[in-house]
Amino acid sequence: MDDSEAPWWRSAVFYQVYPRSFADSDGDGVGDLGGLRDKLGYVELLGVDALWICPVMRSPMADGGYDVSDPRDIDPLFGGLEALDAVIAEAHDRHMRVTMDLVPNHTSDQHRWFRAALAAGPGSPERARYWFRDGRGPDGALPPNNWPSIFGGPAWTRVLEPDGRPGQWYLHIFAAEQPDLNWENPEVAADLEQTLRFWLDRGVDGFRLDVAHGMAKPPGLPDMERIDTRMLHLEDDDPRFNNPGVHEIHRRVRKVMDEYPHAVAIGEVWVNDNTRFGEYVRPDELHLAFNFRLAQTPFDPERIRAAVDNSLHAVAGVGATPTWTLSNHDIEREVTRYGDGFVGHARARAMIMLELALPGAVFIYNGAELGLPNVDDLPESALRDPTWERSGHTVRGRDGCRMPMPWEGGRPPFGFTTGVPWLPMPPEWASVSVEKQLERLDSMLSLYRMAIELRAVRPEFAGPGFEWYASPPGCLAFRRDGGLLCVLNATAAPILLPAGEVLLASVPLAGRTLPANSTAWLV
Numbered sequence: 403m404d405d406s407e408a409p410w411w412r413s414a415v416f417y418q419v420y421p422r423s424f425a426d427s428d429g430d431g432v433g434d435l436g437g438l439r440d441k442l443g444y445v446e447l448l449g450v451d452a453l454w455i456c457p458v459m460r461s462p463m464a465d466g467g468y469d470v471s472d473p474r475d476i477d478p479l480f481g482g483l484e485a486l487d488a489v490i491a492e493a494h495d496r497h498m499r500v501t502m503d504l505v506p507n508h509t510s511d512q513h514r515w516f517r518a519a520l521a522a523g524p525g526s527p528e529r530a531r532y533w534f535r536d537g538r539g540p541d542g543a544l545p546p547n548n549w550p551s552i553f554g555g556p557a558w559t560r561v562l563e564p565d566g567r568p569g570q571w572y573l574h575i576f577a578a579e580q581p582d583l584n585w586e587n588p589e590v591a592a593d594l595e596q597t598l599r600f601w602l603d604r605g606v607d608g609f610r611l612d613v614a615h616g617m618a619k620p621p622g623l624p625d626m627e628r629i630d631t632r633m634l635h636l637e638d639d640d641p642r643f644n645n646p647g648v649h650e651i652h653r654r655v656r657k658v659m660d661e662y663p664h665a666v667a668i669g670e671v672w673v674n675d676n677t678r679f680g681e682y683v684r685p686d687e688l689h690l691a692f693n694f695r696l697a698q699t700p701f702d703p704e705r706i707r708a709a710v711d712n713s714l715h716a717v718a719g720v721g722a723t724p725t726w727t728l729s730n731h732d733i734e735r736e737v738t739r740y741g742d743g744f745v746g747h748a749r750a751r752a753m754i755m756l757e758l759a760l761p762g763a764v765f766i767y768n769g770a771e772l773g774l775p776n777v778d779d780l781p782e783s784a785l786r787d788p789t790w791e792r793s794g795h796t797v798r799g800r801d802g803c804r805m806p807m808p809w810e811g812g813r814p815p816f817g818f819t820t821g822v823p824w825l826p827m828p829p830e831w832a833s834v835s836v837e838k839q840l841e842r843l844d845s846m847l848s849l850y851r852m853a854i855e856l857r858a859v860r861p862e863f864a865g866p867g868f869e870w871y872a873s874p875p876g877c878l879a880f881r882r883d884g885g886l887l888c889v890l891n892a893t894a895a896p897i898l899l900p901a902g903e904v905l906l907a908s909v910p911l912a913g914r915t916l917p918a919n920s921t922a923w924l925v
Contacts, residue, residue, distance in 0.1 A: 411666040412723045414451040416765045420731045423806045426819035435485035449854035452499035462512050464579035469510040473597045490605040499607035507613035508580040532581050533573035548625045554792035577788045585617045602662045614669030618647030638675050652687040676716040683722035701740045701749045703878045703892040724762035735803050738776040748919040751908040755921040758853050759888035761866045772834050773846035776802040810837035862886035862925050887924040891916045
């Protein structure tokens, strides 16, 4: 895996694996690293450059592994350290990089630090690693401020002190089982640096940093002036996130990463303002940051163009690489967002071709290559997302986009497990399994494979240059400086294609016309 002159991640296609839903090797109904290793041949066949593995560290699983009790160990649910070592070794043998999720904003309430903080009492060094505060009002019975949790309810939980009396409150921007770390404490930064080196020394090629915009908190923890409790609907004036102190944290991370020149640090950054977004990917901070504009954009040509422009401009000022994604484990799947059924499927095919034609790094969420829709009719008894409970059973949460992968066979669990899958799988997925789609050249999976291969081998995709090209109303076209022309028809009628050889189209073409809801690449 020799590095080329440009860093490998600048144009890489990353494949996001949500491990508990990818493949189960031991029959307990939950996907694991053994299952991922068994399917690495499939991932190689897809043609991607790197894996991004969602959290597999030790965890009580109150939030699907994003509540970490030991950041330097792998949970037995996923197979332990040896299972990850085996995935890394085989992925490298197959010329794929491996990046993994880290969760630096918070720990599990079962982390040894937090258990020590509860036992130590107010004013202790153990509590200084977190955000413990006295409450407001008579007897401190009210939370220290009015911040809500992203998952619903207040962002504060009161504890019983060692003497058994109600005492201080601790901050948790997410679930109560996920207490926020105090990054003003030097022990916190030192511990993350130890964690980074631990995994990099084991062969990991980089990290996706969860809540990378949230680790620094504002002085005095002031009340919020405007409260919006909708999940992932974050504004730049939200005091819980995007505080200036976060950038010194990322500079410390980058210093460690620079000891491993092949490695990449990728931030989850929900920041709307382009100038502030660009600050996260300055030369001494993160290598890449997720820009979610396309994933938040409907199938509308003007809004797609605005999202692309925004994403390019957000990094241009600091010379950083743009990133593109249409879905992930927190976002409704694109087939559903674009209208479901035949139309949603056609638009999803068109959009993956548009995305892969753009300069920069691309992130594909497992199952997108199968055209899986959201599953929004899960029985309430099956829901596992903490949002469901914390919202008082008013918000169903993200389980609908986290369904297990259908691999083969005619009925659930479609080869995902020999047991009972942790979320019930729709019987109608028999027609979209990996097995079925590998048999058809016109399938979504075949389109992904062809498009990813062309992106990797054709010189027309090279270089960072990009310019919009004249197109009819309701359409989009852009040209890469390597010579690729990408045309999207977002209208309800066919259009005439411009001159050039058709390299690939998201649907079969009849002559020189491009059907509705489709994309073509020309050279």
